[in-house]
Amino acid sequence: xxxxxxxxxxxxxxxxxxxxxxxxxxxxxxxxxxxxxxxxxxxxxxxxxxxxxxxxxxxxxxxxxxxxxxxxxxxxxxxxxxxxxxxxxxxxxxxxxxxxxxxxxxxxxxxxxxxxxxxxxxxxxxxxxxxxxxxxxxxxxxxxxxxxxxxxxxxxxxxxxxxxxxxxxxxxxxxxxxxxxxxxxxxxxxxxxxxxxxxxxxxxxxxxxxxxxxxxxxxxxxxxxxxxxxxxxxxxxxxxxxxxxxxxxxxxxxxxxxxxxxxxxxxxxxxxxxxxxxxxxxxxxxxxxxxxxxxxxxxxxxxxxxxxxxxxxxxxxxxxxxxxxxxxxxxxxxxxxxxxxxxxxxxxxxxxxxxxxxxxxxxxxxxxxxxxxxxxxxxxxxxxxxxxxxxxxxxxxxxxxxxxxxxxxxxxxxxxxxxxxxxxxxxxxx
Numbered sequence: 001x002x003x004x005x006x007x008x009x010x011x012x013x014x015x016x017x018x019x020x021x022x023x024x025x026x027x028x029x030x031x032x033x034x035x036x037x038x039x040x041x042x043x044x045x046x047x048x049x050x051x052x053x054x055x056x057x058x059x060x061x062x063x064x065x066x067x068x069x070x071x072x073x074x075x076x077x078x079x080x081x082x083x084x085x086x087x088x089x090x091x092x093x094x095x096x097x098x099x100x101x102x103x104x105x106x107x108x109x110x111x112x113x114x115x116x117x118x119x120x121x122x123x124x125x126x127x128x129x130x131x132x133x134x135x136x137x138x139x140x141x142x143x144x145x146x147x148x149x150x151x152x153x154x155x156x157x158x159x160x161x162x163x164x165x166x167x168x169x170x171x172x173x174x175x176x177x178x179x180x181x182x183x184x185x186x187x188x189x190x191x192x193x194x195x196x197x198x199x200x201x202x203x204x205x206x207x208x209x210x211x212x213x214x215x216x217x218x219x220x221x222x223x224x225x226x227x228x229x230x231x232x233x234x235x236x237x238x239x240x241x242x243x244x245x246x247x248x249x250x251x252x253x254x255x256x257x258x259x260x261x262x263x264x265x266x267x268x269x270x271x272x273x274x275x276x277x278x279x280x281x282x283x284x285x286x287x288x289x290x291x292x293x294x295x296x297x298x299x300x301x302x303x304x305x306x307x308x309x310x311x312x313x314x315x316x317x318x319x320x321x322x323x324x325x326x327x328x329x330x331x332x333x334x335x336x337x338x339x340x341x342x343x344x345x346x347x348x349x350x351x352x353x354x355x356x357x358x359x360x361x362x363x364x365x366x367x368x369x370x371x372x373x374x375x376x377x378x379x380x381x382x383x384x385x386x387x388x389x390x391x392x393x394x395x396x397x398x399x400x401x402x403x404x405x406x407x408x409x410x411x412x413x414x415x416x417x418x419x420x421x422x423x424x425x426x427x428x429x430x
Contacts, residue, residue, distance in 0.1 A: 008042040008074035009080065011079070017054050018304030020043070023038055077090070079103040080105070080131075083108070088108060105132060106205045110204075135283065137297050153254065155285055156250055157251045158283050158301075163203070167237075170232070171237055200249065207224050227265040232423075235390070243394070246269055246276045256346065268424070351424075354366070358384075358389040376395060
């Protein structure tokens with residue numbers, strides 16, 4: 001067997017501890033697959049005195065991530081501490097010392113990824129990041145390698161387990177959003193501050209990483225328009241079910257006329273759509289290639305153990321590369337040949353829920369607004385009476401800008417009390 005690959009781990013939280021345990025518990029299998037032992041020699045933590053459920057001597061723990069990156073007994077750095085700093089500085093310092101890095105840090109990649117890839121390329125080292133999207137689901141390597149011979153047309157993904165769990169509870173149990181969120185927090189699926197999840201920030205970061213790989217186009221998280229799910233009510237869930245749909249928060253990237261569109265927002269998926277049956281905290285990404293057609297990858301998208309599996313997989317890849325004396329760096333995107341396009345001109349179907357006055361002529365006034373903006377109505381329902389009167393409609397495909405103009409003008413009609421919900425409607429089977 002080959003020489004030992006010595007690893008410095010930045011962070012010993014849920015994921016970091018799981019990585020250390022996995023390397024210990026599966027040491028024999030990992031050594032056989034890697035071509036040599038993989039050993040953790042240094043771990044950066046915030047509190048050195050805190051007890052941890054990992055099999056390492058107390059002297060392995062230090063409180064300076066940069067010191068771990070520079071340590072002479074560290075060959076490769078695993079960064080699982082999250083956030084921008086000090087993770088960025090420690091990774092760059094590792095590159096300067098000629099050390100490859102494995103990271104699970106989606107936030108860092110989605111904001112400073114270009115800088116990191118360029119630094120890795122300049123140093124001639126690797127930056128691997130399978131665990132940054134989808135936890136234990138293999139997504140990065142299939143996109144980079146297995147599907148490299150095809151052109152990716154589109155990906156549609158449920159990439160945030162917290163929001164998928166919340167929407168599952170709202171759909172299957174009739175829970176309100178606050179109650180479903182509280183349950184997700186109790187089970188550990190949602191943070192105390194759930195903003196990044198429920199407002200789509202986490203999903204947007206993952207969408208940026210996937211789009212960068214799929215379309216050879218540098219995409220940062222701020223490039224991704226996003227909408228969250230905190231405004232979705234029980235009536236939206238109920239109407240979706242009656243119409244044959246389920247509501248999911250999805251990340252979408254697709255090649256369109258003029259470039260590439262990347263976005264995150266709730267959609268109504270037909271119940272026969274492959275992603276519609278993805279429940280609880282599970283994730284799934286449906287990738288559509290020009291030649292290969294649809295490919296779906298499904299599994300646990302978060303959690304210490306699933307994410308650790310992806311991290312250790314990258315470490316094994318690095319160990320194999322070192323044993324074979326060859327470079328395996330996943331290169332940064334080449335020169336972009338396409339650009340990101342605005343959401344405004346993209347066509348989509350829409351579900352719209354309005355609270356209206358229960359008076360004659362309401363529907364005619366609403367229809368006139370859609371006619372003026374050349375948005376065709378596919379179907380319409382009027383529900384309730386008096387103070388509970390509602391109108392629900394589904395449009396044919398229309399441009400985002402035209403739909404938003406309709407929503408604006410609907411708010412000017414005195415018989416429309418509120419446009420309560422606007423949700424995009426996805427097609428069925430790809």
